[in-house]
Amino acid sequence: MLLLDSPSHNAYFNIATEEYLLTRFPTEDLFLLYVNAPSIIVGKFQNTLAEVNLDYVKENEIKVVRRMSGGGAVYHDLGNLNFSFHTLLTDQDFGDFSQFTKPVLNLLNRLGVPAVLKGRNDLLVEDKKFSGNAKLAKKGKMIQHGTILLNSEMEILAEALKTNPLKFIDKATKSNRARVTNLINYLPKETTTEDLKKLLTEEIIQNNPGAERYVLTVDDLNAIQHLVEEKYSTWDWNFGFSPNYNFQKAIKVPAGFIEVHLDVHKGLIEKAKIFGDFFAPEPIEKLEEMLIGQKHENDNLKALFSKIDLTSFFGKVTPDEVLEGFK
Template sequence: MLLIDSPSQNAYFNIASEEYLLKHFPTEDIFLLYVNAPSIIVGKFQNTLAEINLDYVNEKNIKVVRRMSGGGTVYHDSGNLNFSFHTLLGQHDFMDFSIFTQPVLTLLNAHGVPAVLQGRNDLLVDGKKFSGNAKLARHGKMIQHGTILLNSEMEVLGEALKVNPLKFIDKAIKSNRSRVTNLIDYLPKDTTTNELKQWLTEEIIKNNPTAQRYEFTEEDLDGIEKLMTEKYETWDWNFGFSPNYNFKKAIKIPAGFIEVHLDVVHGIIEKTKIFGDFFASKPIELLEEQLIGQKHEIINLEHILSSLNLTEFFGKVTLEEILEGFK
């Protein structure tokens, strides 16, 4: 087994590294640890916009990254440790999450934390979740990865994942918002993610005495960064890959009531309908036509709408007011 401690706290890099390792280490067992700066990691089959508080995420410069595995959306920051096991497919029951969560439970139980695996893939303490886990199978290998909330900023987590469930109608997998907790409430108050990382590594070595530490080579770093740039940093992957959805939002501004309806396919607006009690000197259909074929991305829509005389369609309004209807 190769033990890898990621040198980066960039979520784009660390999520890309999992795919890179999958392709370039086809037979090796791997145990990867990483900590991300504030970021939201979205399940592969989720509608990103329906999982995040976009305004808050943009305001706080929180990265949004889609991972390869299914499951729900999670928040990462420096108070959260992430672990990732890579093994040959077929060595273990794919639906059994207990094998690779057991080292976490063992070390926590040894430190007096009454942690347990509950349900299919969650680790809980006193009925509250501190670790969510997900899996994927590809190229003859399996990855099981999970989070460990040690001392994460719960207020930021709550705000970043606070969404309006009425805005989206789709068949995408929705996250189950469980009650979550930090392990720092059960461990010595000065415990750090680095200490937790060391404990978990020691536990893995205890069960895998031939395990060897591995550091990314220059070739590895170049490969991961290439994958990061071409895929994991892109709007197409993180937002455009989302399942098809219908978006609806109503806003009340000084010019009147406005209700926006969008049919979005792979992140691209296919149909638009705007209703309201505003007064327009030009048919609203002319504006609707401008939005067809555009990305449902605020930066892009801001560019489109800023090129139009919005008062002709809505009366006395600002660009910022109209953009609210598309968020």
């Protein structure tokens, strides 16, 4: 087994690293640890816009990254340690998460933390979740990765993942907003993610005597960065990959009531209907046609609205007021 510790706190880089390692080490067992700066990591099959508080995320410069595995959205920051096991795909039960959560539980139990695996893929302490785990199979290998909330900023976690569930109607996987807790409440207050890294690495070495440390080379780093630029930092992957969905929202502006209905496919607006009690000289169908083919993304729509005289459709409104109806 090879042991890797990511040199980066960039979520784009670390999620890209997981994919890169599938090709770089097609047969070897790996154990990867990484810590991300504030970011939201969404499951592969999720509708990103339905999972994040987009205004809050942008205001606080929180990265949003889609991972390769399914499951729900999670918040990462410097108080959260992420672990990732890579192994050959065998005939073992793909739905069994116990094998690769066991080292985490064994370590925590020895430290006096009453942690358990409960349900399908969550690690809990006193019925509160501190770790979510997900799996994927690709290129003959299986990855199981998970989080360990040590001292994460819970208020930011709650705000970043907050959204209005009535705005979106889709078939994507919705995240389970379980009660969560930090392990710092059960460990010595001075414990850091670096401490956990060291302890967990020692646990893995004890269980795998032949384990060796591997440091990413310059070629590795360049290849990962290329994957970041081509995929993991792009709107097409992180937002456009979202499943088809219907968006609905109603707002009140000085000009009246506006209700927006959108059909969105791969992040692009395919159909738009706008209703309301506003008065304006131009037919609203004209604006609806302008929306077809546009990205359902705030900056893109803001740029579009800045070029249009929206008062001709809604009366006395500003682009920012109308944009609220599309968020």
